[in-house]
Amino acid sequence: MDSKEVLMKVEGVSKFYQMGEVTVAALKDVSLNIYQGEFVVILGPSGSGKSTLLNILGGMDLPSEGKVVMEGEEITNYSDRKLTIYRREKIGFVFQFYNLMSNLTAIENVELATEICSDALNVNEVLEAVGLGERKDHFPAQMSGGEQQRVSIARAVAKNPSLLLCDEPTGALDFNTGIKILSQLKRINKEYNKTVIIITHNMPIGAMADRVIKMRSGEIIETKVNDNPIPPEGIEW
Amino acid sequence: MVMKRLDVRLLRLIKHSKGQFFSISIMVIIALTIYISFNMVADNLYNSIYHYYEETNFSDVFIEVVRVPKTAIDKLYTIEGIESAQGRISADVPLRVEDPEEKVRVRIVSVPNEDKIINNLYKIEGKDLQVDSKKTAVLQQFSDARGIVLEDRVRPYIAGREYPLEVISIVGSPEYIYLMENEQSLIPAPEKFGILYVTEDFAQSALGYQGSYNEIMVKINPEYYNSVDNIVDDIEDQLDRYGVKSIVKREDQLSHSMMMQEVEQLEAMATSITLLFLIVAAIIINIMLSRIVKNDRMSIGVMKALGYNNISILMHYTKFSLAIGLLGSIIGIVLSIPLSAAFTNLYIFYMNIPMFEMTLYEKYFIYGIVLTSVFCIISGLIGARSVLKILPASAMQPEIPKAGHRIWLEQIKFIWNRISFSWKMVIRNIFRKKKRAIFLILGIALTYSITMVPIFMSSVWGNVFMIQYGKYQTMGYNIDFTIPMNDSVIREISQLIDVDSIEPKTEIPFELRNGWKKKAVSVIALPENTSFYYFESMSGQELKLPTNGILLSDRLAKAIGASVGDDILMKSFLPDGDDTYINVKGVVEQYLGTNAYMTIDTMNELIGEKGLITGVLLNSKDDVVTKLKDVKNVKQVQSVEDMKNSFLEFMDMMIYSVGVMMIFGGILGFAIVYNVNVISISERVMEFSSLRVLGFDKREIYKMVSRENGIMAFFGILIGMPLGYSMCKGMIASLAMDMVTIPLIIENSSYVITAIATLSFVIIAQLATVRKIYRLNFLDALKNRIS
Structure with missing residues (x-):
């Protein structure tokens, strides 16, 4: 695995929140590398700091200590403006609750993301790829949860980002739909050669990952390389 | 060019809140229409007058x-x-x-x-x-x-x-x-x-x-x-x-001075009405946008996560208000053209300026667009400024509910314990959004005071007339001779007509000077113990005609800057008349006309004559006008009845402008109450839905909203009363005419009528929001907690 190219380097990242007089540590001295083309699953119960980590990797939040280096550039000392550009060009987000714009159609939601990117993919092709070619002119309210999440994935992928960050992508979906979404993410990982990080509390999902990182109380407690990841269709929960 | 997706979203957002969009736009339309058309009419009027002057x-x-x-x-x-x-x-x-x-x-x-x-x-x-x-x-x-x-x-x-x-x-x-x-x-x-x-x-x-x-x-x-x-x-x-x-x-x-006053009034109205409507529109835009931004918190988080920067998101929302400004500007400009033409025609009709020119002054289109755009952009930016504070990471989480707390009224157990539960909810709701409640109350107060001005103006003329001709001057007829006559003429007139009482008078024009200030007025000389004139000082005390000195009407005293005790110069217009100094013994209230008063003896001494008078004052049930018609040396017979008739015509003219002003007040009140209600309903969808689930029906929820409005209308009207009083006072000051003083006498009925009118505006506005509550789909609202 070390022979692979490092996409992102996380060094000694901590995050503290001031809650009145008490300081709460959401992340404690976390270090890890993310490699190009990897499919990583970060596992942990709620409050383990995985969302905080994801937000920091995605440039939505800054750590209290430590640094994050993406493709050789330290993003943790970026200005607001540079962070915005970083999110725009390098990162694709998939949220648990899809977070689509309710008053834009599926294709418009994707275009909302691509029209500010310099190197976007063809929006129609991406929607086709997630199986929504026929439904692209529907509004979110006219779509099922799975379809909405696929729009959300298309929105993230079409930006042609270096890194796809997925926050509990199956959390709001039923089992069958969840599996389909995971297959989509796996396909994108393979076909478009995109690095994918999924955070979830759902243990079985770890089986499809190249690497599983387990977190608890703001710390990495275990990193497991999976030499034979199973296809998502084989997962059960 | 393909429209930006954010702009597509904006258009749908506007479509979704079209009621509010249009009701605010109407305010901008009114502001701009008035601004452009009044200014254009003022310019047209001014230029035409001067063109006419040159021609003639x-x-x-x-x-x-x-x-x-x-x-x-x-x-x-x-x-x-x-x-x-x-x-x-x-x-x-x-x-x-x-x-x-x-x-x-x-x-x-x-x-x-x-x-x-x-x-x-x-x-x-x-x-x-x-x-x-x-x-x-x-x-x-x-x-x-x-x-x-x-x-x-x-x-x-x-x-x-x-x-x-x-x-x-x-x-x-x-x-x-x-x-x-x-x-x-x-x-x-x-x-x-x-x-x-x-x-x-x-x-x-x-x-x-x-x-x-x-x-x-x-x-x-x-x-x-x-x-x-x-x-x-x-x-x-x-x-x-x-x-x-x-x-x-x-x-x-x-x-000329009346025409210039007209031009100035048009310009003043163009500025004041425009600013008033734009300021109120700006405040509503501000409230509405801050509500939209709050509702869109999660979407804003997503936009930021997608890589949109603060400026483009801020612009996205500010464009909402800019759209209002632009729509208002375009419609305002379109409407102002025929309106200017209509006003211009009205002036041709009333003002008799034969070669009135109707020119479109495009500069006012541009000024108008710039003015509204500036207002809308600023209010939009202020309203949407909380966009800046939203962090993408935390925007994804549901917002922490605002901490509830007791209101101060609850401390007063004596009152609080006596209030029913549904009223307690109403009162708490008002206190929960203090700033908005204050805006609504002030808005209603503003509506009240704007409505009060025309109602006051329409009633005050009756008072002017009643006091001037019922208290200050009680003669039925005022008769002027063509030449000064010996005072024995009184006897002759008494023989001609059956008079109840008759007094001599002498009315001679003088120029009164005090320092460099001067004014030409008619000085009226009366018997020392005149029963037809009653003089009252500015503080309401009765004054007698001084045996040696002069009384000045309030406006005259102001015009020449004289006060009691000053010696002023009386310059005679008569050939070889002497200029004399005379002492000011008092300043009297006079609503109609500008005069100075003295005794006939003082006057005779001044002009060096004896026993001459220029007219008489009398009361009589006889047909004075007919009987004196052909009498030699009678120049004119003026009856109070004549004054009354011309006054009634004047009233007819007033009704029109009263109506127009009330419409403005009404639109303002409607826009404020409607918009604030729509905003607060859309904010409380979740709360109303919960109430519906608990078993409240639509009418009960509507009643709750009505009670909130009722309380605020009550306080609005309460504050509106003194505000209206000062607005009437300001109106009088701005109307300060050379010949009329309008007293600040506001009838109790004016307060009541204004309150009824204001309440009607509030009720109409509230009825317009009924639909919003009745259409509320509470199950959907509860289900769609997210997205």
Whole structure:
């Protein structure tokens, strides 16, 4: 695995929140590398700091200590403006609750993301790829949860980002739909050669990952390389 | 070009809240329409007046003298700066009309026999006035009002003789664009007073001015406009021995100053109404956008996560208000064009400016767009500024509910425990959104006060009239003689008519000077113990006519800056009259007219005569007008009844503007209440849904909203009362006219009527929001906690 190219380097990242007089540590001295083309699953119960980590990797939040280096550039000392550009060009987000714009159609939601990117993919092709070619002119309210999440994935992928960050992508979906979404993410990982990080509390999902990182109380407690990841269709929960 | 996706979203957002979008747009439309059309009408009016003046060679200085020969007028050319000077004869005489009861007066004015006539007539129809002395040109307003047409005969009654004159033309004159008999007239009454232009020969022979004149018109070389005052002084010196009655500069000329007042009022209204509507629109936009941004918190988080920067998100929301501004501007501009034309036509109709030009001043389109855009952008930016504070990471999480806490009223257990549960909820709701409640209350207060002004104005004229002619002046008739008469004439009049009471009076014009300030007024001399006049000081105390000294009306005292105890100079207009100093003994309240008062004895001493009077005041149930009609030396008989009638006409005119102002107040009130209600309903969808689940029905929820509005309307009206009072006060100050003082007497009924009107606006606005509550799908609302 070390022979692979490092996409992102996380060094000694901590995050503290001031809650009145008490300081709460959401992340404690976390270090890890993310490699190009990897499919990583970060596992942990709620409050383990995985969302905080994801937000920091995605440039939505800054750590209290430590640094994050993406493709050789330290993003943790970026200005607001540079962070915005970083999110725009390098990162694709998939949220648990899809977070689509309710008053834009599926294709418009994707275009909302691509029209500010310099190197976007063809929006129609991406929607086709997630199986929504026929439904692209529907509004979110006219779509099922799975379809909405696929729009959300298309929105993230079409930006042609270096890194796809997925926050509990199956959390709001039923089992069958969840599996389909995971297959989509796996396909994108393979076909478009995109690095994918999924955070979830759902243990079985770890089986499809190249690497599983387990977190608890703001710390990495275990990193497991999976030499034979199973296809998502084989997962059960 | 494909529309930006954010802009597509914006359009859908607007479509979703179209009710609010349009109700705010209407305010902007009104603001802009008024701004553009009033300014354009003001400019058009101003330019047309000056164009008219140029065409007709309008005089710069007007001089009234007792009698002046032509040679003295020619000598005026020696004064540097005088371009031309022309004499004419002018006299007010009765006009014989079919109904012997009807009192119609005309001013006979001679047209100079010169090449370039000053105050030339503007011929509307007919022929030029020829040397033939039996012809006349009639002022258009008068001919229109009385239905006089070409070839009719009019019969002025001059010095005891009737002169039938054939009407050969209908004309306009720059001197009488606004036709009023004198400064004391409340309003124009064109069917009661008109101008007949005659040849110089006719006027001189009929009025007995062979070879001389009693008025001089002077044109000043434009290069000397800055030294008009010096020229006027020179004229006064030169003409002193011909008995200068008055010298009026163009700026003080009655018609001209009324027209300029009209222009200024239009401009002032253009500014004040526009600003008022724009400010209220801006506040509503601000509230609405901050609500939208709050509701869109999660979407804003997503936009930021996708890489949109603060500026583009802020612009996204600010475009909402900019769209309101642009839509309002475009519709406002489109509407202002026909409205300007309509207003302009109204002025042609009322103001008699024959060659009124209608020009579109595009600069006001641009100013208007810039003005509204600035307002909308600023209010949009302020409303949407919380976009900046939203962090993408935390925006994804549901917002932490606002901490509830007790309100101060709950501390007062005595009251709180007596309030029913549903009222407690209502009161808590109001306190929960304090800023908004304050805006709504102030908005209602503003509506109240705006509505109050026209209601006050329509009732105050009745008071002006009642007090002036019921308390300050109680005579039924005011009779003027053509020449000063011996006071024994009182006995003769008492024999002619059956009088209840009669008093002599002397009314002589003087110029009163205090330092450099001066004003020409009619000084009225009365018996020391007059029963027809009641004098009241500004603080409401009764004042008696001083045996040695003078009383000044409030406006006169202000105009010359004099106060009690000052010695002021009385400059006589009579030939060889002496100038005397006199002590001011009091300042009295006088609503209509500007005068000074003294005893007849003081006056006689001043003018060095004895036993002469210029008129009488009397009360009588007899038919005074008819009986004195043909009596020699009676110049005019003015009855309080006549004043009352012209006053009633004036009231009719008022009703129109009262209605317009009330519509503005209503629109403002509607817009404020409607928008604030819609915003607060959309904010509380979740809360109402929960109430519905708990078993409240739609009517009960509506009742709750109504009660909130009711409480706020109550406080709004409470605050509106003093606010309305001061607004009326401000209105009076801004209307400060030369001849009328409007007293600040607000009837209790005005407060009540205004309150009813305001409540109606609130109720109408609230009814418009019923749909929002009745259509509320509470199950959907509860399900869609997210996205």
